[in-house]
Amino acid sequence: MQALIPLKPYLQAKLPFMTADKCHLFIVNGTQAKGYMEYTARLLFLDYRGDPIEVIMQIREWLKSKNLHLDVTGNDVQISFSSEIVDANTFDLEIDFPQRDKIVMDQNGYHVCPELVWSDIFDKFVPAGTE
Structure with a gap:
């Protein structure tokens, strides 16, 4: 969970219409079993005026750069979204x-x-991202 903390400043630097006070990171629907903590990370952008597809693309790029983009089966994590038009x-x-x-x-x-x-x-196993 703590690995996601740098995501918000990254998005603020990449998305000109995002302000820190209008972006919130939540952890929701978590479970812990068999040595793993599984959870859903939620980003909430309030009063956003930019391109939503650009937001999703930047999140996916950041996850990939941190080796957080794959699920337990080795496939890309599914990013879902919803929106309320103001x-x-x-x-x-x-x-x-x-x-x-x-x-x-x-x-x-x-x-x-x-x-x-x-x-x-x-010639050995190393932490992801250091190979």
């Missing part, structure tokens, strides 16, 4: 996408395990 040029946009974190918990606390992928360069 007026001819303004709308509220809600974008949801699933995420999954491997969590190791014990009596001393917890830590999030990065996804491991095989690296031919290092």
Whole structure:
């Protein structure tokens, strides 16, 4: 979940019509079982005046750059959205996408395990994004 915190500043830099006070990141519909925390991340853009397809494209690009774009089956995560039209040029946009974190918990606390992928360069498994 904490890996998503940099998404909002990234979007603010990429989307000229987005302001930080009108964009909110939520975690909704989460479950924890068998060492994994699965949840839906939700971005809510209020009074947005830009292109909604550009928003979705930027989210997908950011997820891909952080190796957060694949679901448990190895397919691209499904990004869903809904919108409420405010007026001819303004709308509220809600974008949801699933995420999954491997969590190791014990009596001393917890830590999030990065996804491991095989690296031919290092000839071993390394955290995704470092290969």
